[in-house]
Amino acid sequence: MTTLEKIEELIYRSAQEAEQRAQEAAQRSQEIDRRFQENERLLKERAREFELERKEMRDQLYGLTKTLGLFAESMVYPNTIPIFKERGLVLTDVAARLAARRNGGTMEIDVLGAGPEAVVAIETKSRLTTPYVREFLERLPHFFEYFPRFSGLKLYGAVAGLSVEDSVARYAYKNGLFVLVPAGQLVQIWNDANFIPRTFGAPEKKSARKK
Numbered sequence: 001m002t003t004l005e006k007i008e009e010l011i012y013r014s015a016q017e018a019e020q021r022a023q024e025a026a027q028r029s030q031e032i033d034r035r036f037q038e039n040e041r042l043l044k045e046r047a048r049e050f051e052l053e054r055k056e057m058r059d060q061l062y063g064l065t066k067t068l069g070l071f072a073e074s075m076v077y078p079n080t081i082p083i084f085k086e087r088g089l090v091l092t093d094v095a096a097r098l099a100a101r102r103n104g105g106t107m108e109i110d111v112l113g114a115g116p117e118a119v120v121a122i123e124t125k126s127r128l129t130t131p132y133v134r135e136f137l138e139r140l141p142h143f144f145e146y147f148p149r150f151s152g153l154k155l156y157g158a159v160a161g162l163s164v165e166d167s168v169a170r171y172a173y174k175n176g177l178f179v180l181v182p183a184g185q186l187v188q189i190w191n192d193a194n195f196i197p198r199t200f201g202a203p204e205k206k207s208a209r210k211k
Helices: 003-085 130-146 166-174
Strands: 093-102 105-114 118-128 154-164 178-183 186-189
Touching (some): 003 186, 130 166
């Protein structure tokens, strides 16, 4: 084989190798495109699933909130005055969904009964749990900071639930809270006659300065 033939052979093989590499590169590019499209399809599918899950959760939360609101407004609210009167606690006014903001903080009370000597703050839950009770106990001592107009009155606490396990009710009882549970279309106080409610310290009303 002459030198020229060798050069032609080398050029031919180089061209074949280059073409093969180009074909392999094209195949890799197609595979990358295919995987990218598959990933994009999966991401879109997952996004649709996530949106459906979020909508379902939102609907469930709305249903729960609506149920809880109905429980507070249709069962606890209208029965607050009479059920506490049976325990010798005189309440003359009742309000629902009170909220106050002070120094960047916020306190919300689901139902509040007020009388000449005392107020009762009621926390309502669809399913009452010990952590909910504990968190409410931590908030109650700050009540008068957010609602100073009730200063000078005794403050009692109560928790109410559509579902209340005995262990949770006992925990609330031991910590001095009234426990309200459903009784047909009404609510009743779960605590027995020996129960002594805890009073959460009320600051004294400031007397007017004499001029």
